[in-house]
Amino acid sequence: MFEPILLRNVDVPDGHLLATYRAGGGYQALAKALDEHTPDEIISLVKESNLRGRGGAGFPTGLKWSFVPKRAGKPKYLCCNADEGEPGTFKDRIIMERDPHQLIEGLAISGYAIGAETAYVYIRGEYTLAIQRLEQAIAEAHAKGYLGTRIRGSDFNFVVHIHCGAGAYICGEETAMLDSLEGKRAQPRLKPPFPAVEGLYASPTVINNVETLACVPHIVLRGAGWFRNIGPDKSPGPKLYCLSGQVRKPGLYELPMGTPLRELIEDSGGGPLPGRKIKAVIPGGVSAPLIPAHGLDVGMDFDSLAAAGSMLGSAGVIVIDDSTCMVKVATRIIEFFHHESCGKCTPCREGLNWVVKVLRRVEAGQGVPGDLEQLEALCKGIFGNTFCALGDGAAMGLRAALTHFEHEFVAHIEEHRCPFH
Amino acid sequence: MNMREKIKAAAARYPDQRSAIMPALLIAQKEHGHLPGPVLEEVADILDVERIWVYELATFYTLFHTEPVGVFHLQLCDNVSCMLRGAEDLLRHLEEVLGITKGGTTPDGLFTLSTVECLGACEMAPVMQVGDDYQGDLDIARIDALLDRLRATVGQATGADLAATVPPGE
Ligand SMILES: Cc1cc2nc3c(=O)[nH]c(=O)nc-3n(C[C@H](O)[C@H](O)[C@H](O)COP(=O)(O)O)c2cc1C
Ligand code: SF4
Ligand code: FES
Numbered sequence: 001m002f003e004p005i006l007l008r009n010v011d012v013p014d015g016h017l018l019a020t021y022r023a024g025g026g027y028q029a030l031a032k033a034l035d036e037h038t039p040d041e042i043i044s045l046v047k048e049s050n051l052r053g054r055g056g057a058g059f060p061t062g063l064k065w066s067f068v069p070k071r072a073g074k075p076k077y078l079c080c081n082a083d084e085g086e087p088g089t090f091k092d093r094i095i096m097e098r099d100p101h102q103l104i105e106g107l108a109i110s111g112y113a114i115g116a117e118t119a120y121v122y123i124r125g126e127y128t129l130a131i132q133r134l135e136q137a138i139a140e141a142h143a144k145g146y147l148g149t150r151i152r153g154s155d156f157n158f159v160v161h162i163h164c165g166a167g168a169y170i171c172g173e174e175t176a177m178l179d180s181l182e183g184k185r186a187q188p189r190l191k192p193p194f195p196a197v198e199g200l201y202a203s204p205t206v207i208n209n210v211e212t213l214a215c216v217p218h219i220v221l222r223g224a225g226w227f228r229n230i231g232p233d234k235s236p237g238p239k240l241y242c243l244s245g246q247v248r249k250p251g252l253y254e255l256p257m258g259t260p261l262r263e264l265i266e267d268s269g270g271g272p273l274p275g276r277k278i279k280a281v282i283p284g285g286v287s288a289p290l291i292p293a294h295g296l297d298v299g300m301d302f303d304s305l306a307a308a309g310s311m312l313g314s315a316g317v318i319v320i321d322d323s324t325c326m327v328k329v330a331t332r333i334i335e336f337f338h339h340e341s342c343g344k345c346t347p348c349r350e351g352l353n354w355v356v357k358v359l360r361r362v363e364a365g366q367g368v369p370g371d372l373e374q375l376e377a378l379c380k381g382i383f384g385n386t387f388c389a390l391g392d393g394a395a396m397g398l399r400a401a402l403t404h405f406e407h408e409f410v411a412h413i414e415e416h417r418c419p420f421h
Numbered sequence: 422m423n424m425r426e427k428i429k430a431a432a433a434r435y436p437d438q439r440s441a442i443m444p445a446l447l448i449a450q451k452e453h454g455h456l457p458g459p460v461l462e463e464v465a466d467i468l469d470v471e472r473i474w475v476y477e478l479a480t481f482y483t484l485f486h487t488e489p490v491g492v493f494h495l496q497l498c499d500n501v502s503c504m505l506r507g508a509e510d511l512l513r514h515l516e517e518v519l520g521i522t523k524g525g526t527t528p529d530g531l532f533t534l535s536t537v538e539c540l541g542a543c544e545m546a547p548v549m550q551v552g553d554d555y556q557g558d559l560d561i562a563r564i565d566a567l568l569d570r571l572r573a574t575v576g577q578a579t580g581a582d583l584a585a586t587v588p589p590g591e
Contacts, residue, residue, distance in 0.1 A: 075436075084541045085538070085539065085541070086539075087500045087501055087502065087538065087539035087543070088501065088502055088539065088543055089539075089541060089543075090541045090542055090543055090544055092541075093541050093542065124541065125447065125484045126484070126540055126541065126550060127541065128553040128554075161434040161435075163434075163440075163443070163444070164443070164444065164447055165443075165482075165484075166443055166446070166447065166478075166482030166483070166484040166485055167482050167483035167484035167485075167537075168481065168482050168483065169538065180443070181440055182437065182439060182440055183437070183438075183439030183440045183441070183442045183443060183470075183474065183478070184439075184474075184477075184478075185477055185478065185481045186481070201436060201437060242543065242544065243544070244502040244505075244543035244544055244546055245501070245502050245505045245506070245543075245546075246505050246506070250502075250543065250544045250545075250546065251544045252544060282501070286500075286501060316543070318501055318502055318505070318543075319505075320505065324505060328504075329501060329504075329505075332499075332500070332501055332504055333501060336500060336501075336538055336539075339538065340538065
């Protein structure tokens with residue numbers, strides 16, 4: 001059995017309190033980082049660990065940190081992406097609710113590494129309990145000198161502020177998040193300049209996901225080699241998988257990167273609901289193309305899923321069984337993207353509007369011959385032509401549904417009704 | 422602390438006052454239940470920022486309500502994971518027993534019913550946010566019990582009385 005690392009505190013009573021965290025060895029990594037390592041050594045260590053971002057894109061964390069200019073003449077910022085809007089994803093919420101100090105320790109070490117004295121944690125506003133717990137944890141950490149000025153007798157100063165989102169999926173895109181933090185409507189920015197050079201308030205800024213930052217203390221304590229030995233070498237580490245949908249035991253499971261999708265669903269999730277068969281699985285939040293039932297032996301890591309034509313994304317694993325209409329699933333997903341499109345670029349704003357119209361009519365049994373070609377043409381017009389990855393995600397997801405379940409779309413059009421009703 | 426003081430305290434976290442508009446709007450909405458024009462203008466004045474900046478944010482983000490909402494805001498998630506676990510049936514049921522369609526508020530001002538995108542709690546799908554709380558693993562019986570509980574907390578008082586006493590969204 002895999003010994004939980006990131007989730008080791010979540011079921012401990014009062015796991016969110018500093019005393020509990022410290023009793024489990026908490027804040028030793030921060031002490032070690034400050035006492036034994038220079039900031040550059042921490043960056044090297046994280047590089048060596050092959051830690052890749054858990055927010056969706058899988059970008060190497062140490063490499064991202066190394067892009068921050070050493071002498072900027074401006075303050076540097078660390079932003080934690082806790083917006084967690086990708087449907088099917090709930091891992092960051094659970095870390096913040098049940099083990100907020102793990103995140104704070106990760107923030108402090110990362111801040112030390114990149115030379116930031118201020119961090120903003122951008123949390124979606126709906127997460128009331130997480131916000132409250134994190135606020136309490138920040139206050140506790142301050143009181144005990146894990147945050148604040150001259151931390152643990154070093155000359156490192158660091159504060160953490162919470163910034164609450166207000167319900168816009170696009171704020172999870174890192175540059176839109178920066179605009180939102182600056183008090184503007186959230187819309188993605190043109191890159192370059194990349195945030196590491198010119199981010200929040202035009203200052204060097206690193207944006208990392210909650211789970212990414214939570215990995216950092218463990219790497220500092222146990223070493224890069226230890227981390228790299230968990231799962232595939234190029235995409236290693238412990239990983240949080242959010243299992244939901246039509247499965248017996250939905251929940252948050254921690255397993256090594258690269259765990260086969262089938263094992264996650266069968267062994268951890270208890271398999272499909274009684275009397276049902278799995279039809280398809282979305283492996284990484286609704287932005288990730290679905291995988292049909294015959295593809296479930298794929299390893300759940302960045303590279304294996306990319307090779308299988310999908311992506312690990314946020315590791316929001318949504319199980320869909322044979323009682324469910326795929327046209328309906330596809331329609332609901334595109335409705336989501338359409339609703340959340342920020343409107344900045346035309347292919348996404350107008351294209352998705354059009355896609356929703358066609359999908360809704362097909363779903364209602366009012367599709368006409370040519371609708372599927374129309375949908376493919378629209379995907380082609382959107383994919384690769386949008387300003388941020390939201391539009392791409394929508395187009396890729398729809399394409400996968402059209403490719404693997406074309407017969408269901410065709411049945412809706414030919415029979416003038418939904419065969420599942 | 423009063424609203425102005427709370428907003429000032431939040432603003433101290435940022436080098437630029439414009440960043441404080443979002444937190445300020447959340448504070449103002451807690452205080453007033455929703456965000457009518459005069460409240461938006463007050464926020465702009467407290468932070469000394471352009472009014473248009475405040476209006477822009479109040480109308481962009483879905484958690485800000487420029488129109489009043491009921492004492493209890495029922496926000497049912499109908500995104501994929503919840504849909505796969507029966508959110509549609511729950512929506513139909515809620516519409517039926519409350520006598521309103523989604524987006525509407527009951528005539529007594531007690532309940533506003535909305536559907537929302539993924540609440541980030543799919544492990545307990547289907548989920549509904551009620552005020553600040555998440556109610557998960559819902560079915561029709563649990564929804565009925567929940568509505569009874571909510572009604573009981575307000576006793577015999579009318580929605581109008583409550584709007585004056587209970588902070589909306591709590
Ligand atoms: C439309 C869109 C939504 C996103 N939503 C999130 C999110 O909710 N949480 C997150 O951590 N990253 C999200 N991302 C990815 C971020 O842009 C960014 O890559 C990430 O926060 C970087 O952190 P990491 O390197 O630690 O993964 C989103 C990206 C896009 C394009
Ligand atoms: S792809 Fe969509 S969300 Fe992204 S910038 Fe364009 S309109 Fe906005
Ligand atoms: S889909 Fe409903 S909480 Fe995620």
